[in-house]
Every structure is written in structure tokens, then in C-alpha cells.
Amino acid sequence: MRGIESVPARLAKVVLGAPDIAVLRSVVFAVAIVQAGVLGLLARRGSWMSDDIDFLLQGDRGFAPAELLTPVNDHIAPGLRFVYATFATVAPLNWDVTIAWRVLMQSIAIALMGLLLIRLLGTSRWVLTGTLLYALTPLSMPSNMSLSSAVNNLPAHVFGLLLLHATLDWYAGDRRRAVAYGPLSLLISLACWEKSGLIVFTAVALALYVRELPIRRWLRQSLPYAAALVAPIVAFGLLWLTHQRASAQRLPSFGRLLDLGGHSFAVPLGALAGGPWQWNAFSPPFSTAATPVAAVLLGGIVAVFLLAVAWRQDRRALLLWASILIYVLVTLLLVSYGRFATFGDTFTIHYHYWSDISIPLTLAVVLTAKSVRPRAFAVRFAPVIALCCLLAWTAGVVVSDAGFAKVWADNPTRPYFDHVTADLRQAGPSVNLWDSPMPSGVVTLLSPDHRLSHVLRMLGVPFRLQGPGSDPYLLDDKGQLKPSHLAVWSRAEVPEKKGDCTGLLLSGSRSVTLPLRSTRPEFIEAEWFVKVGYYANDETRLRLELLDDAGRSVALPDPADAWPAGIAGMYFGPSARIRATSIRLSTTDQPNLCVTGVEIGLPVVTG
Secondary structure, eight states, rough: TOOOOOOOHHHHHHOOOOOOOHHHHHHHHHHHHHHHHHHHHHTSSSOOOOOHHHHHHHHOOOOOHHHHHHTTTTBBOOHHHHHHHHHHHOOOOOOOOHHHHHHEEEEHHHHHHHHHHHHHHSSOOOHHHHHHHHHHHHTTHHHHHSSHHHHHHHHHHHHHHHHHHHHHHHTTTOOHHHHHHHHHHHHHHHHHHHGGGHHHHHHHHHHHHHHOOOOHHHHHHHHHHHHHHHHHHHHHHHHHHHOOOOOOOOOOOHHHHHHHHHHHHHHHHHTTOOOOHHHHOOOOOOOBBBBHHHHHHHHHHHHHHHHHHHHHOOGGGGHHHHHHHHHOOOHHHHHHHHHHHHHHGGGGGGGGGGGHHHHHHHHHHHHHTOOOOOGGGTTTTTTHHHHHHHHHHHHHHHHHHHHHHHHHHHOOOOHHHHHHHHHHHOTTTTOOOOOOOOOOOSSOTTTTBBBBHHHHHHHHHOESSSSSSSOOBBBTTTTTTEEEEEEEEEOOOOOSSSSOSSEEEEESSSSEEEEEESSSSSOOBBOEEEEEEESSOBBBBOOEEOOOOOOOOOOOOOOOBBBBBEEEEEEOOOOOOOOOOEEEEEOOOOOOOEEEEEEEEEEOOOO
8 A cells, every 4th residue: 555664664764865754763773782782691600709799799789879979999980889879779789670670771872873873963874873883893792791891981972962963953953952951961970980081072073073153253152052061061060170089190201102002092993893803801800902903904994994084075074083192192191190100001992991992983984974975876885885894893792702602601600609698598697607718800909909708698598607616617718608617727826724724814905925836837818717726614705816926916807796605716817918927815804714825827618
């Protein structure tokens, strides 16, 4: 019947360049949902990383302003703290809940990009092309996988794109609406990731791209909007200055900066070829690229071609390319200053720092490519050439994603916590555990606290922590519950006395320091555990400290339970790292306690 078109016919119009606006929006939303869902399935192959566990434990402290403003390294990120506090409250250590959040945020970001392109290009096939480029680029994919990066970068995408929409609203005459959500979007983005403020340069470039007035009238028109955007920048700047604890850093040498700059520009160039194609197989997996020279050269050819087209056909598109240039240079300087001394040039290949460059890159490519005008003799072949280029780029994306998926799946955290929770629930609430650290595959040495007990409390798993009685159980590196004992490295020289107490009698408030005798060739530095054998007539408490030869002391954590009366053993630890050569026992009440032995060592699986 006339006036009724089939769905395939409508989709064909989207691809060929004469779509109905409603169908085009529907296709944009479909791309957003499908691609976000695929990324969600890919994310599910991974699991928690060390930063995620640290941030969850911080988030478990709640939503108080002091907690939300606790620095994240050199950052102030109340948005990140808020999201992790929500995860810790709603579903602690539930990876699937975080994936649902990421799928939602990713689909919103893709839809916002598609709708932005519709506003710029109307019903053009370049809308679909641009939406696909933004959705599929490996630039932002690794930051979706890693939760700590996603909590930074996904809000930067969503609220950065909202800022671009507000910019178009301002110049379209919808000034109240622009001011209502534009500055707020920028503030939220900054609260999640300070570097996301670089979207302002893209907003300026886009405003100049759509400019219709002479420059002076345009400046007068822009001043109120610019003032509205300065307000959240100043507000967040004051918040940062009054709460951050940035350590003193310095930039690398000029020659080193040039080398770092070359590696930095390889990121967007590789993306133009569907790169990076290859990833570094670190463990635990990080989103660090190993882009081959071929990908950079091919991306460079694409960039030169597009820049030439922009120069000849539409020089306003060069403004978007300029925003990419500024983005790379500012990122280079900022991260070189803050991270080079600690991590070297890793930041130039770590896509955590480059995720949101996909926004200006997509706009620059699409707004340039739409101006391509093939010569008369090449018109017949232009669609075939364009299709081949798109297929080649997609092949690069598939290679990149498949390579990352292989690395990303190599994460031991999921089976570790599955075993931990299953074994503890089977053992019951009375199970007694050493306050042992999580394995190195789950947390790194940079983690402020490695202890598993904090995670178990967050999960609400009932257990006893180093309670009095027999030796506690140990959760091994696979998360399985095992019988264990304290492997002794040194013992306190407890003086023997005759009478009822055959060891050290503690009565009243006093402090006694005992030398340690090593059972090994020499003393070593470690995070020690202590077992104290005793008998007492009444319930009491005792405070322990380890000391080294220089007189430095570290206190052992106090047990949750008081020392019960009778013949028993108490367990302490872990201490801060120390080369312990003596131990101090202190009492603050009126005990009648006989210490029969003090052993210092590390818990190990029995058998």
C-alpha cells in the first residue's frame, strides 16, 4: 500500500542517506543498546581490581561529606566516591550490578552522541556512521571494562555530551534550558574526573563551528554562557584547592616531553585505524596498549587525508581537530607532571587517560568526512571505497577488542571471592580466621590495606577474627578455607619463675619489654602475627608492640574480644612492616596474668 514502507526499506534509507528522522533516532537508540550490551558481556569476563576494592571499602564508610571528599591519590573525586558508596550500600562486591550501571551509562552516552550528530547534520547517513565510530572505537572500551576507570570516564562522556547539547541549545536560542543543565553537567563531570573539564575546548570549537554571526556579535552573544560555565569551574577549583593533598612533582626534561608527546599522539592516530590492535599482557590486566607502528602510520595517513579535506572543503572542521590537539597537549603536561615520576611513560599507553578524546575525535572525523567530494571519474567507485574503509576500520576494532578480551579475562578475583564466600558460609559464623592479606593477584602493593577482613565485614559475612582458642583458619590464595598454624620466626625470651606462674607474671599496670630470639639465621622485615600463650584467673586485656633495633615501635591491633580467663592463647596481627627484635607487653588494668610464651611469625596452611 502507498505510504507504508517496510522496516528494511526504512533502514536502507538510513544507510543510503535519505532516512526518516524518527527511524534515524530509533537506529541510534538501537546501536546504543546493542553496543552497550556487548560491552557489558565483555566486562563480565573480568572482575574487581585492586583500586575497585580500595574504593569500595572507602565507600562502605558512607556518604558523609568528609568521606566523599577524601582524596583519591592526587584527585578530589566526590562523584567517584559517591558511586562506590552506592555500590557498597546496595550490593557490595556484586560485579553484575556494576555492569548494569555501566551498560546504562554507555547506552546514554552513545545515544547522546547520535542525537548530537542529528542536530548538527540532520537526516544524513553520516549520523549513523558517526554513532558507530563513537560506539565502537577501542579508545573508550577499556575504560568501560575497568570499574575504577568507568566511574571516572563514563560520567565524563555522558555529562560532557550534555554540555555540548547545552551549547547548541544556547546558540539555537534556548538559553534558559542551556543554562539550566549545561553548567550543572560540567560540575558533575568535574566531580568525577577533573580532566574531563577538557570538554570545554570541544564546546568552544563546536560553538565556533555553528557560528552564524560576525565574530564580535558572536562574542557578545557567548559571554553570558561563558560566565555560566566559569562558575562550576571556579567552584570545583576552590573545592580542589582546599581538600587535595597533591604531592610536589616536576615535569620531565624537554627532550623526554617530546618523546612522550610522540607516544601520546599515537593514541588518536591508532584509533583512526581501529587500533591499538595489540595490548600489553600485564597481570592484573590493565588497559595499556602496545600499538604497532603500522597502526600509527595507517592512522596518520587517514588523519592527513581528513585534514586536507577540511582545509579545502570546510575549514571550520579544523576547529574540532584543534580541540583534539589541545586535549593531547594538556593531557601530556598534566599527567607528565603528576604521574611520570612514579609510573614513567605508562600513561601514554594507558587508555584510562584517553577515553573521552573519542568525543572530539568522532566529531572531527564526521564533520570533515561529510565534506568529501569525489572527482567526477571516481563518483561511481566512492561508495565501494567508503564501504571498504569502514570494513577495514571495523576489522581493526574487532582485532583490538578480541585481543583485549583475552587479556581482560585473566583476572583471578572472581573465583577467589566465590570460594571465599562459599567456604565461609559453609563453615558457619563461628569460624575463626587469621586477619590475613588478600593475594597479590587481587590487590597490589600500592593498596593501603590488604586485609581480607575489611571486605568480609562489608559483605556482612559472619566470622570470628583471631579469637582465643585453637589456631585460626587461613584463606589461601585461591580463597579456600584451610587449617593453618603460625610458622614461627622468633620467640620472646620469657623469664621463668617458680611458683604458680612458670612464665612472666603481669600484675597491675606495667610495661615489660622482652628481647626476641630468632629461629632463623637473621631477623627479617615483615607484617608480623603474634601468638601469646597464657593463663589467667580473670578476663583481661593486654597491649602489644613490636620494636626494632632503632627503637621504632609498631602497635599490634587489639583483638575484638577480651582475653578470657583460664588457659588459652591469643592472636594478634598483622603489624606494620618492621624488623622486630623485641616485643613490649603493656597492661592498663589490674590483671593477674601469667604469660607462658610469645611466638612471632606468619600464618601458613597446615600440611
